[in-house]
Amino acid sequence: MTTDLVFCGRDAELAMLAECWQRAADVDNPQPQLVVLPAEPGVGKTRLALEFLARQVAAQPGDNAYWPADARLADGRLRLNIPAEECRFDRPIPFLWWGIAAQAEGGDSVALHDRFLAPHLVAMSMRARMAGTGLSLAKIWGAAGADALASALQVDSVLSIGGAFLESVKLLHGEMGRGATQALAGDTLVKNRVDALLADLEQVLNPAARLGYARVPAIILIDDAQFAAADAGLLRFIERLTHAAMTQRWPVMILMTHWHTEWTLDAERGGRSVATLVHHARYGGSDEPGPISGTPGGYLNSENYREIRLAKLDDLDPALGAALPGLPVEQRRALLDAVDGNPRFLEQVIAYLRGEPRLFDDFDPARALTEEGLAEALSRSQRVHEVVLARLTSPQVAPEVREALALASVQGMRVVREVVEAAGQALLGHDLSEPLLRGQNPFSVMAFEADSKVGQFTERLFLQAAGQLRRNIKGLHDEEAVKAALMPGLRQAIASETLESARAGSIASAVALHLYGDLSDPEQRSIVVLAAAVRLLALEEPTEICEVLDRLREAIEAAGDAGAMRQLLLAVPHRAMTFAARQALMMDRMSDCSLFTDLMVLDDIEETSIDGDMAGRAASWLMTRGHLRERVGEWESAHSDMSRAMPLFLQAIDQTGSLEAVNGVGLLLRRRVQGAAQQGNFDRVTADIDGLLSFYKTLVDRGILAADQGRRGAGATYDLYGHVLRQSGRGIEADAAFAVTEDITRTLAASGSLEDRRNLAALLNTKADGLLIKKNIDAARASSHESIQIMRGLIATAPRVEWVRDLAYSLTMRARVEQAAGSDGLAEMQEALNLLQQVQARWDTDTSRADVASGLRNVVQAATLFAIRENDAGEAALGGHSGALAFGLFRRATGALIPYIDEEISNKAVEILYTSALQALMLAPHVNPPPGDGEMRPLLSDGFVVAVALLRRGYPTASASVAEAGEECAKFYGDDAAKARFAEVRAVARDRENMDSN
Numbered sequence: 001m002t003t004d005l006v007f008c009g010r011d012a013e014l015a016m017l018a019e020c021w022q023r024a025a026d027v028d029n030p031q032p033q034l035v036v037l038p039a040e041p042g043v044g045k046t047r048l049a050l051e052f053l054a055r056q057v058a059a060q061p062g063d064n065a066y067w068p069a070d071a072r073l074a075d076g077r078l079r080l081n082i083p084a085e086e087c088r089f090d091r092p093i094p095f096l097w098w099g100i101a102a103q104a105e106g107g108d109s110v111a112l113h114d115r116f117l118a119p120h121l122v123a124m125s126m127r128a129r130m131a132g133t134g135l136s137l138a139k140i141w142g143a144a145g146a147d148a149l150a151s152a153l154q155v156d157s158v159l160s161i162g163g164a165f166l167e168s169v170k171l172l173h174g175e176m177g178r179g180a181t182q183a184l185a186g187d188t189l190v191k192n193r194v195d196a197l198l199a200d201l202e203q204v205l206n207p208a209a210r211l212g213y214a215r216v217p218a219i220i221l222i223d224d225a226q227f228a229a230a231d232a233g234l235l236r237f238i239e240r241l242t243h244a245a246m247t248q249r250w251p252v253m254i255l256m257t258h259w260h261t262e263w264t265l266d267a268e269r270g271g272r273s274v275a276t277l278v279h280h281a282r283y284g285g286s287d288e289p290g291p292i293s294g295t296p297g298g299y300l301n302s303e304n305y306r307e308i309r310l311a312k313l314d315d316l317d318p319a320l321g322a323a324l325p326g327l328p329v330e331q332r333r334a335l336l337d338a339v340d341g342n343p344r345f346l347e348q349v350i351a352y353l354r355g356e357p358r359l360f361d362d363f364d365p366a367r368a369l370t371e372e373g374l375a376e377a378l379s380r381s382q383r384v385h386e387v388v389l390a391r392l393t394s395p396q397v398a399p400e401v402r403e404a405l406a407l408a409s410v411q412g413m414r415v416v417r418e419v420v421e422a423a424g425q426a427l428l429g430h431d432l433s434e435p436l437l438r439g440q441n442p443f444s445v446m447a448f449e450a451d452s453k454v455g456q457f458t459e460r461l462f463l464q465a466a467g468q469l470r471r472n473i474k475g476l477h478d479e480e481a482v483k484a485a486l487m488p489g490l491r492q493a494i495a496s497e498t499l500e501s502a503r504a505g506s507i508a509s510a511v512a513l514h515l516y517g518d519l520s521d522p523e524q525r526s527i528v529v530l531a532a533a534v535r536l537l538a539l540e541e542p543t544e545i546c547e548v549l550d551r552l553r554e555a556i557e558a559a560g561d562a563g564a565m566r567q568l569l570l571a572v573p574h575r576a577m578t579f580a581a582r583q584a585l586m587m588d589r590m591s592d593c594s595l596f597t598d599l600m601v602l603d604d605i606e607e608t609s610i611d612g613d614m615a616g617r618a619a620s621w622l623m624t625r626g627h628l629r630e631r632v633g634e635w636e637s638a639h640s641d642m643s644r645a646m647p648l649f650l651q652a653i654d655q656t657g658s659l660e661a662v663n664g665v666g667l668l669l670r671r672r673v674q675g676a677a678q679q680g681n682f683d684r685v686t687a688d689i690d691g692l693l694s695f696y697k698t699l700v701d702r703g704i705l706a707a708d709q710g711r712r713g714a715g716a717t718y719d720l721y722g723h724v725l726r727q728s729g730r731g732i733e734a735d736a737a738f739a740v741t742e743d744i745t746r747t748l749a750a751s752g753s754l755e756d757r758r759n760l761a762a763l764l765n766t767k768a769d770g771l772l773i774k775k776n777i778d779a780a781r782a783s784s785h786e787s788i789q790i791m792r793g794l795i796a797t798a799p800r801v802e803w804v805r806d807l808a809y810s811l812t813m814r815a816r817v818e819q820a821a822g823s824d825g826l827a828e829m830q831e832a833l834n835l836l837q838q839v840q841a842r843w844d845t846d847t848s849r850a851d852v853a854s855g856l857r858n859v860v861q862a863a864t865l866f867a868i869r870e871n872d873a874g875e876a877a878l879g880g881h882s883g884a885l886a887f888g889l890f891r892r893a894t895g896a897l898i899p900y901i902d903e904e905i906s907n908k909a910v911e912i913l914y915t916s917a918l919q920a921l922m923l924a925p926h927v928n929p930p931p932g933d934g935e936m937r938p939l940l941s942d943g944f945v946v947a948v949a950l951l952r953r954g955y956p957t958a959s960a961s962v963a964e965a966g967e968e969c970a971k972f973y974g975d976d977a978a979k980a981r982f983a984e985v986r987a988v989a990r991d992r993e994n995m996d997s998n
Helices: 011-024 045-058 109-133 137-153 163-173 178-185 193-205 225-230 232-247 260-269 274-283 317-323 329-339 343-354 371-380 384-392 399-411 417-428 433-438 460-470 479-495 502-515 522-536 542-557 562-570 574-586 590-600 612-631 635-656 659-678 682-701 707-727 731-749 754-773 777-797 801-820 826-842 846-879 883-900 907-926 933-952 956-972 976-997
Strands: 033-039 096-101 218-223 252-259 305-307 414-416 446-448 454-457
Touching: 011 033, 011 045, 011 252, 033 045, 033 232, 033 260, 033 274, 045 218, 045 252, 096 109, 109 193, 109 232, 193 232, 218 225, 218 232, 225 232, 225 252, 225 274, 232 252, 232 274, 232 542, 252 260, 252 274, 260 274, 274 305, 317 329, 317 343, 329 343, 329 371, 343 371, 384 460, 399 414, 399 417, 399 433, 399 460, 399 479, 414 417, 414 479, 414 502, 417 433, 417 479, 417 502, 433 446, 454 460, 454 502, 479 502, 479 522, 502 522, 522 542, 522 562, 522 574, 542 562, 542 574, 542 590, 562 590, 574 590, 574 612, 590 612, 612 635, 612 659, 635 659, 659 682, 659 707, 682 707, 707 731, 707 754, 731 754, 754 777, 754 801, 777 801, 801 826, 801 846, 826 846, 846 883, 846 907, 883 907, 883 933, 907 933, 907 956, 933 956, 933 976, 956 976
Parallel strands: 033 252, 033 305, 096 218, 218 252
Antiparallel strands: 414 454, 446 454
């Protein structure tokens, strides 16, 4: 937002913000806060938040400041985020600031702003690591340089949030190399940007995160939250962020600005909005799923939630006096009466007056207004839109700048500069690219990013005024002509497949989908198909994906016959269209995927003369259709499609060296191996394995694959061979295959590749499993231990979701080894369950839920084994007249099973709970020395829980025995309340006993 005003007033509101921040910022005992600033447009919501930021920045020690001293202003604009290049990353970060401006047009709000967050998350993560190692980040940075620092700390794996990750690597490395880009593409953390961002924030902000808590408080601003209703990703992010921050007690204050009227109405209407999700968080039940992502309700209360309603400012005179110091009191009072306490309105009036020297005495804006000047100013000060329009039509604004801004307004708030340039040539006959850039300075109407490809209007007021202006400019007033002129530039921006143009293409595709809807027009139809397919590359929210898939299908079918529909798809970049098919498959939209694949697969492809590039594309479509047909049970047709794809992939490899085709062949050959193994045809299995190994060797010899890529393919092939051999009972042959895999993988892992180290850990788990079968416990334990150490090392680098899950699997294998050795493996199983629950909290999928359920079963089994051992030892201690030792053993047995008393536990576990709780309650009054209050209260509580659980499970006699022992124990220790509770349970159990006997 722009500003011409000094900040004034709002002392009470700033004090409230400071109070909330003080609660949240205590990193040892955080009390996270959600603060909402509801107010009408223009009264200073965002300005208040940014002023609060500026005061926190000003409180930094001057010689040790991380944030720049002037955090707010740049070219007359208030900045929602501070650019990373202005920060001192060799200084400790005192607090995190990050802002997101909700986009009224919908979509991409998180993606537009996460690059501002990423470098600071790197700083926080590295700070946590330095604290753990005792090293000084500033010292290492200064001595080693950015490249060495990044290598030493493995910064390439700190973050996971797509484009933001790239920005962080640029910050530390100076530039992005191809290898890092490829590593990112092949090593993604989670399914989408929102989940990845939340995982990264949790890594550094959750005090319970064993790895990485940075002990740095954070302020996160959601500006113009009323617009979030149009952005499913932002809504989901806000709901999950708020829930995680409040329930996990992050040191964070979440600030949200929102229009007042919409805040009240949205909360009453329900539906999908920020007001609705906050209402659910305040008043919903803990068992009631939230409106956006299903989080429980009821976690916001007076301790962590506050609304600060902003009224109009009573006295803007200091601001007006500072901006126009020559105005006498009566002129200032007249202007202030006209703007009625609205700072935004006053800003635009001041900007207009400064651009009109003729209105002042002696044409000097430092003096008073003339009588005529005051009259004109007051006449302008009726509506803020009129003032903004007057600014744009002022003689100070060159005609070509007005033309550029007017033409840019057709695109909406976000603007692709090249599109304006092309349309300006078509409509007006001259280049508008440079005039559009001049809209930044001194007018502050536009703001462009560093590469200047993409910009945006700094105020919605400016967008609306520029749109109104367009209708009065010759050559731009014909709406249809303007839309037609924009089309070539939009098409070019959308179709660009370069990494640098990806964001501009995504924005251009959103503009095209907004502008063009006449599907009877062939040109509009074709650009809608192109825009929808490219837009899908950037979308992650199911609702938005389905909406764009609807547009894509509608536009394709509007072409009429199959030939015309196919021509539409052929004009779409191959990557975008195949991704659209996969998105349709992922969303279970089989008919959409079938439409795309049927149009793109030629039945006579073998007889058609095509080049290698087209062969690879045809093969990928055949494989996609094969996957689709498998999903619907058409096995023979699926096999036919996969078989037809193979020679086409090989042709593509021969002619173009396509890595996509290499991956396709590898996938098809692995499927063939698995199919032959299921049929028991091991001659075919061996032949196909030899074919795969020969395939990778040939590609290395031809230079298509690097040596390490070839070894990696060979290692995966031997691993596959080992698994199919073991599943068929051929243990000796399987061991030989796994031994070769281990040699290859160890060689690759020695080079330091994170993914190869992960592969080695997985292989060691497989090896431990095989050794268990052979009863070689010591070797299995050693293999499992090495796997755990590798995964712990990787997670110490960055706790990625997939790696956390892998560590849980390694711990589960270690527990199985310990159980085979006669132990219980409870500690390992409990840690594994804890890790799997963390994974589910970050990545809630069917797989993660199944993993948690399996982990819980494993823990219950291990806890039962532990309790049996402790209970047996307690009985032995009783026989040896060692009451104190027996008491401790029975307590340990009870404590092991109590956490899982409501789960499905075995009859043996129920029996152990009964005997251990009963014996502990009976022994407590007789051990010497007797247990103190700190031990007795948990004992009585556990005993009561066991008595109730036995009653619920249909064991009234056992329940009555435990309740009677508990009653006596409570009586001995003088706990009348516990005694009464046990007596009540015993009475119910006796009644149930009598009913059962009758």
